[in-house]
Amino acid sequence: EDQVTQSPEALRLQEGESSSLNCSYTVSGLRGLFWYRQDPGKGPEFLFTLYSAGEEKEKERLKATLTKKESFLHITAPKPEDSATYLCAVEGDSNYQLIWGAGTKLIIKP
Amino acid sequence: ETGVTQSPTHLIKTRGQQVTLRCSSQSGHNTVSWYQQALGQGPQFIFQYYREEENGRGNFPPRFSGLQFPNYSSELNVNALELDDSALYLCASSTWGPPGDTQYFGPGTRLTVL
Numbered sequence: 001e002d003q004v005t006q007s008p009e010a011l012r013l014q015e016g017e018s019s020s021l022n023c024s025y026t027v028s029g030l031r032g033l034f035w036y037r038q039d040p041g042k043g044p045e046f047l048f049t050l051y052s053a054g055e056e057k058e059k060e061r062l063k064a065t066l067t068k069k070e071s072f073l074h075i076t077a078p079k080p081e082d083s084a085t086y087l088c089a090v091e092g093d094s095n096y097q098l099i100w101g102a103g104t105k106l107i108i109k110p
Numbered sequence: 111e112t113g114v115t116q117s118p119t120h121l122i123k124t125r126g127q128q129v130t131l132r133c134s135s136q137s138g139h140n141t142v143s144w145y146q147q148a149l150g151q152g153p154q155f156i157f158q159y160y161r162e163e164e165n166g167r168g169n170f171p172p173r174f175s176g177l178q179f180p181n182y183s184s185e186l187n188v189n190a191l192e193l194d195d196s197a198l199y200l201c202a203s204s205t206w207g208p209p210g211d212t213q214y215f216g217p218g219t220r221l222t223v224l
Contacts, residue, residue, distance in 0.1 A: 097166055
């Protein structure tokens with residue numbers, strides 16, 4: 001069964017304190033792994049798509065990496081505006097639906 | 111280029127009632143997916159529409175139904191509302207093409223069932 005697990009559930013950091021969020025997945029034939037950011041009461045905002053192990057993508061203070069079993073979202077020198085819930089999702093070759101993790105709630109304190 | 115829009119923003123219904131939620135897809139997108147997101151959880155796939163036909167369904171009962179129109183906009187209908195249907199309902203649009211194509215989400219409709 002396709003499954004996505006994100007850890008930790010919540011993470012509190014001081015402004016400027018770098019860290020990483022984890023997304024572990026089990027899927028039959030990975031078509032794509034997606035990272036989204038979600039602010040309270042809003043829809044998820046697309047960040048990255050990764051397709052194959054070894055791939056990396058960067059955007060401002062965020063960098064996403066992918067292995068055969070997990071993905072990491074590294075955040076470097078975060079700012080309070082980076083506070084949000086970060087969601088990971090995978091698409092397998094069984095169908096086109098996305099399987100989502102429960103998210104990591106990131107809080108950056110000034 | 112316009113983004114994904116949803117209406118209404120918020121909705122309050124009572125148990126047993128019916129509700130219709132609407133979604134306009136992003137310009138150039140022909141596929142719409144609907145998700146239910148309970149508080150503190152990730153989105154759960156309800157179904158996807160392509161060329162006005164349902165193309166894949168998650169683990170939701172038949173009282174969840176949908177439509178896609180020729181302009182690619184979509185509706186989600188839920189009959190016989192239950193308390194557990196209270197959630198944020200998200201619509202996402204994409205193009206029908208290569209695997210792993212990115213889905214872009216609307217702001218969601220917050221449904222409360224009393």
